[in-house]
Amino acid sequence: xxxxxxxxxxxxxxxxxxxxxxxxxxxxxxxxxxxxxxxxxxxxxxxxxxxxxxxxxxxxxxxxxxxxxxxxxxxxxxxxxxxxxxxxxxxxxxxxxxxxxxxxxxxxxxxxxxxxxxxxxxxxxxxxxxxxxxxxxxxxxxxxxxxxxxxxxxxxxxxxxxxxxxxxxxxxxxxxxxxxxxxxxxxxxxxxxxxxxxxxxxxxxxxxxxxxxxxxxxxxxxxxxxxxxxxxxxxxxxxxxxxxxxxxxxxxxxxxxxxxxxxxxxxxxxxxxxxxxxxxxxxxxxxxxxxxxxxxxxxxxxxxxxxxxxxxxxxxxxxxxxxxxxxxxxxxxxxxxxxxxxxxxxxxxxxxxxxxxxxxxxxxxxxxxxxx
Numbered sequence: 001x002x003x004x005x006x007x008x009x010x011x012x013x014x015x016x017x018x019x020x021x022x023x024x025x026x027x028x029x030x031x032x033x034x035x036x037x038x039x040x041x042x043x044x045x046x047x048x049x050x051x052x053x054x055x056x057x058x059x060x061x062x063x064x065x066x067x068x069x070x071x072x073x074x075x076x077x078x079x080x081x082x083x084x085x086x087x088x089x090x091x092x093x094x095x096x097x098x099x100x101x102x103x104x105x106x107x108x109x110x111x112x113x114x115x116x117x118x119x120x121x122x123x124x125x126x127x128x129x130x131x132x133x134x135x136x137x138x139x140x141x142x143x144x145x146x147x148x149x150x151x152x153x154x155x156x157x158x159x160x161x162x163x164x165x166x167x168x169x170x171x172x173x174x175x176x177x178x179x180x181x182x183x184x185x186x187x188x189x190x191x192x193x194x195x196x197x198x199x200x201x202x203x204x205x206x207x208x209x210x211x212x213x214x215x216x217x218x219x220x221x222x223x224x225x226x227x228x229x230x231x232x233x234x235x236x237x238x239x240x241x242x243x244x245x246x247x248x249x250x251x252x253x254x255x256x257x258x259x260x261x262x263x264x265x266x267x268x269x270x271x272x273x274x275x276x277x278x279x280x281x282x283x284x285x286x287x288x289x290x291x292x293x294x295x296x297x298x299x300x301x302x303x304x305x306x307x308x309x310x311x312x313x314x315x316x317x318x319x320x321x322x323x324x325x326x327x328x329x330x331x332x333x334x335x336x337x338x339x340x341x342x343x344x345x346x347x348x349x350x351x352x353x354x355x356x357x358x359x360x361x362x363x364x365x366x367x368x369x370x371x372x
Contacts, residue, residue, distance in 0.1 A: 044161065079124055123217060135213070156169055168182060
């Protein structure tokens, strides 16, 4: 087949024995950007409010224990035991693929090496936490071979509006990017990155290039053109993450404001004159000290673990009118914090957050038979 290229190296016409055709460029339709910023005469798409979605998401994740645990579990589950390279050699009678292991030493050493494991774990981390991961292809000195794939921290990456550049900067949340603190990588075409890479190699555009950005790996279910939304954002927008935050806040305030009293002891005023007559003491201070010692001993009899379920004996007398006098009243106080409804709501919030991650709550021990 004969292929005719234009001056830029793009295939335009192809001709074979039985076919004749041409190619055309389809202009992609991108979402309208209300906010963007410029760097080095190029516009870049902002990511979230004030261009700080990853930092805001990081704070939300750290403050939500069940969300952090669910994300961590999902990333580890996706990584599993790493990548085992195989070839599909055919299909069995049930149309199941028949795998044949790859024994190429270079491939096996690379997949088992630290560089690929770091890429693998970090890519799943960013993809699941932020909905986007940004791989980087690193070349050898000649520019004709990829020596490794590494991941760029998604918190520090922003895509140009035309999707041809990737800006990497460490502190978008506080300062404007400075030229001596940034790195800009060319980005491969997201529709066909492998053809774009082949074309760059054939036309010599990879000579002297140390690395090039692969199109971001994104949450496929998001329709955002630039930065895909993570799965857990649905739980945030529906309010379940806010509920999960408010329950411990309520319980903290309840415990801070609660009166931790267990016993209410009511002593008649006449008891002290009968038990400690003023006439028997030299001065008031001596009598007050004896009363204080008596009450300390009484409190000790009501508290401590060794006095649990212990019987309490008090006495009283009947005056001339037949009424009881001098009797003590000891009442147990109910110090329970009524939080059952809120705790069940907290369990429901935890389940909703895990559902947004497609993680079964029972896998993490959050399943309660017969409960929320």
